[in-house]
Amino acid sequence: MIEVVQGGGPLVLGLPHTGTYVPPEIEARLNARGRALADTDWHIERLYDGLVSDVTTVRTPVHRYVIDVNRSPDGESLYPGQNTTGLVPLTDFDGLPIWRDGEVPDADEVEERRVAYHASYHAALAAEMERLRARHGFAILYDCHSIRSRIPFLFDGVLPDLNIGTNGGATCASGIAAAVEAVCRKADGYTSVTNGRFKGGWTTRHYGRPDEGLHAIQMELAQSAYLAAEAPPWTYDENRAETLRATLRTILETLSAWRP
Template identity: 60%
Template sequence: MDGVFAVSRGSSPVILSFPHTSVEVPPEIWERLNDNGRLLADTDWHLHRLYEGLLPDATTVRAGFHRYVVDANRDPAGVSLYPGQNTTTLVPMTDFDGNAIWKDCQAPDEAEIMARRDAFHRPYHEALAAEIERVRAIHGIAVLYDCHSIRSLIPFLFEGRLPDFNIGTDGGVTCDPALEAVVVSAAEQAEGYTHVLNGRFRGGWTTRHYGHPQENVHAIQMELAQVNYLASETVPFDYDPAGAERLRAPLKTLLERVERTALELKRQED
């Protein structure tokens, strides 16, 4: 994938965003990553493939840079999403296991972090904001569904095994209760899977920044446990077609319900 972002425009009120699926790292940055960093282990591996075609009319916005370049789901001001808990920063210094990703003395300084923010983070979010406005202009409502995945076992970030569906609405702040309810209901009805609402992952900066239900912009983050669609959560992080196909069925149901509910909310308002 080339470029800072890629947009595929659709006619649905739903926008799917993918901030962490790219493995693209500019050569001058790649040279400064250590062997651990070059594993790119914290990628949302194959997530765009998992969601492909599930809601055909949805708009998609996908970042074209790896999160080690700059994390598109972190506050551009550098404020922690989860004060007092282990997490990674706007430009990560460690991986999700707390291990260094940069060669000695080659981690970016504050000036470089701000330059990366301006070169990558800002254009991605300008594109995402433009699509939200376009969709809202068409339907009078927009739903940003922020797509994420993560390894199911990461002691540095959370205890035990992560639930399969991790729904984040920042405590119900970022979307209408009806949208939160249909997402939770779909997860509850997904046989063989576990779920949690506003658990360890309550929604990142993207969800919190754009989710303003009073302005008819709703945002929901979905963090999926990778164990359900990867053959292995370690190198080489291969896609598991059979596991993915099982997971795609409840995800499709979930997204279709989100779309219908969004349109119904607008009809009720009118």
């Protein structure tokens, strides 16, 4: 079920939250709010499609409400003391329940989903990182995300357009972060921040081991930068998206050309 497109370059794009597939037996247990799937990283696969050649992509079609492959498999919070959602979310990003009364998954079911969906995604991602490290001596994971720019339950105010996450610089060589930051600073009309509200999810933190030749960096985009509106039907805005794609192309070209 995991979708892998292999390239020969050192860059891997992770696509953990673009999927909207929910098995029917699970969908039946979601309430109306849950079935809306509002917390999808809408159109991210389209936004990044074709920006650079010879890149590897790893994507799960399964929605994060089934299981969030960007959370720790043991359920440990990535942001202690802050509102967030878990391995199998109980609420949406607004803090409102997504399951019908009495239908919240128990620990045994969470473990079943972890094995079926979370483990398979990371097995595929780990295999691609290892394949490219063997070929180049290093590999770079660029984890692709997006989120609404205003979510009071998760953060105050308005999110910058481009949110770079390296877990405080721990997940990649300093030159990688600096190169991406430089592109973002020069991007006319966009705001950016490094290790702000989003410092990198479990994927970035897990795979980012620069001393072993494995580098990881997360990009959380504000959906206002490429959607017509941050509300259903989550319409892709061609003009906004093409403008943003120019900046994203430069970022990916820079990462593809980076060498230790």
